[in-house]
Amino acid sequence: MSASLPPGCDCPMAATTSPAGATSNAHPHLVLATTILASSLAFIDGSVVNVGLPAIGHSLGADAAGLSWVVNAYLLPLSALLLLGGAAGDRFGRKRLLLTGIFLFALASALCVAAPSLGWLIAGRVLQGIGAALLMPNSLAILGANFSGEERGRAIGIWAAVGAAAGAIGPLLGGWLIDVVGWRTIFLINLPIAALAFYLGARYLRDKSNPARPALDLAGALLASVGLACLTWGLTVASAESHLGSAAMAAIATGIVTLLFFLRVEKRAGDNAMLPVSLFASHAFTGLNLLTFLLYGALGALLVLVPFVLIKVDGYSATAAGAALLPLPIVIALASSSAGRLAGKIGPRLPLMLGPLIVALGFLLITRIGNGSSYWTTTLPAMLVIALGMAGAVAPLTTAVLASVDADHTGVASGFNSAVARSGGLIATALLGMILASQGTELVTGFHIAGVIAALAALAASACAFFWIRPAGPSSPEE
Structure with a gap:
């Protein structure tokens, strides 16, 4: 899940689509289905690869750096090109960019399936990241442009719920496929999803380019x-x-x-x-993105390590390791809306202080994993506590980011915040090489140290909310 965030983190990209970009469509349900299928490619792939790292390493003889790049080769282009992908859709047509992204993702998935070596697999992951950078922002922009008012809120809610379900089912399904058939099948499942999304998009989406928009950066x-x-x-x-x-x-x-x-x-x-530097004149915007980087960086690193340690140390099958992560997306999906409503009443500051504090406690509980203890007394409590903390932070964070800038920049602000979250996972995963190269007791010790460092990062994220968010929700952009 390090490569894909809880769907709520990306929802503002749909909610902030300019009304001027709205398009009429006689098939709104098929438009919604297309955006869900396209986005699910990124959600499934992001959550399932972590479970497959031990099998990939064994099959292709990958060292610790190689395993880090299996994750980061996807995160790197996604983080760097997310804003450009959205801008390109605004200029050249969102339908065109969405279909291009789906096609690239499918082509990259086929390359990953057939990869004869680690280098080819990493190349496929890079191409997947480029495809995701095109399809993610444009699927959400299409969603926002085809619905309005209450219907838009309902459509975004359905999109987020299905995305959460895909993120939950992905590791379990992927783990089962790895155990029964092999790791290559985790990329094979993308192909029928991509084919259906491409067909629906080509047939039912309506869109046009806007050459009057400024040139791409x-x-x-x-x-x-x-x-x-x-x-x-x-x-x-x-x-x-x-x-x-x-x-x-x-x-x-x-x-x-x-x-x-x-x-x-x-x-x-x-x-x-691509990123107007004037946005950083808002201290709240700067602080919120630092909070995002710290919180999601810590989460991304540990969601790479947890299934890896469960498989390598505690002898879990890939299926069991995937199932061990299920509480996280399920609880986030169920509890985020309530946290969002609470933040709407009391403002985002308190939830963004308490949420990361709860996550920090969950990260400390992770240090009990790896000693052969029962799942029910070690992994499950840690996952539940982390999930509750993240659920308390996801919706208030997106609300606060949108409130920290003026109305003309909410789209780029939400897109940048989503990119920052993925960049946090990118940098954190790059630091895991020494742990991934360890065995036995050294692996457990390194994992526990990583849990403590992640807890400190979550505490720092809480401090960002304390220092940079005003106690009361402002009616104008925060300075």
């Missing part, structure tokens, strides 16, 4: 991708080798410099930038 997208790639590669190598060598140091430095240059280019581009 290709320079910004390139710099963001190169900067994140260099930083991720350097951190992955340093973590896998347990020291900061000259090559890793050079890559990290190059990544940081490139990302700083990216911010300079975006500042010069002004409102035409």
Whole structure:
């Protein structure tokens, strides 16, 4: 699930679609089905791959760095290109970009199925990430443009519920396929879903391009991708080798410099930038995105490690490891709406302080996993506590992000926040190499240390809410 967030994190991208982009359609239910099927590709794939890491490593002889890249090769283009994918849909047509994304995702999935080596699998994962960066924002924009008022809220709710179900079923189904057939089948299940989504989209979606919109920020997208790639590669190598060598140091430095240059280019581009730097004039916007990075980075790292440790140390089958994660998406899906209503009454500050605190407690409970104890007394309590904390944070976080900027920038703000969440998982996963390379007692010890560090990150996220969100919900963008 590190590669796919709880669906509620992406809902604002649909809710903030400009009314001017609305399109009439005689088949609203088929439009909804198309957006659900397209988004489910990303949700299923993101949640199922973590369960398959031990089997992939054994089959392809992947080392710790290689296993990190199986996850990060998907997260990297998704994080860097998410905003560009949405902007491209606004300019060239959301239907066109959605169908392109579905096609690329299907092609990439076929490449992953047939991958003869780790390098080919990673190449397929990169292409999957590019496809997801195109289909995710445009499926949500299409959803927002084809529904309005109460119908829009209902459609977004159905989309989020089905996405949560896909994220819950994915690890269980994927684990069973891995045990019965093999890890390649976890990518094979994408093909019929993609085929149906492509058919429905090609036949029933109505859309048009808008050449009057500003040109795409290709320079910004390139710099963001190169900067994140260099930083991720350097951190992955340093973590896998347990020291900061000259090559890793050079890559990290190059990544940081490139990302700083990216911010300079975006500042010069002004409102035409992929990421308008003026957004960071809002202290609340900056603090909320730091909160997002810390919270989702910690969550992403541990959701890679938990099934890995359950399989490698406690002897779980892939099916059992997938089932062990079920409480997380189910509880988040069931409890997020209530947390959203509560945040609407009391403001997002208190929920965003308490939610990460509860998540931190859950991360500490994770340190009891890996000693051969019962699932019911170790893994389940930890998953339930983490899920309750995340459920308390998901809806208030998206509400607070939208309130932190003016109405003209809510779309890019929500898209950037979603990208930041995935970037947190990207950076955190890059730091797991030393743990993934360990065996036996060393693996358990490293996993427990990671749990404590994740708890500290969640505490820091809570502190961000305390310092950067106003006690009362403002009626205008926060400064």
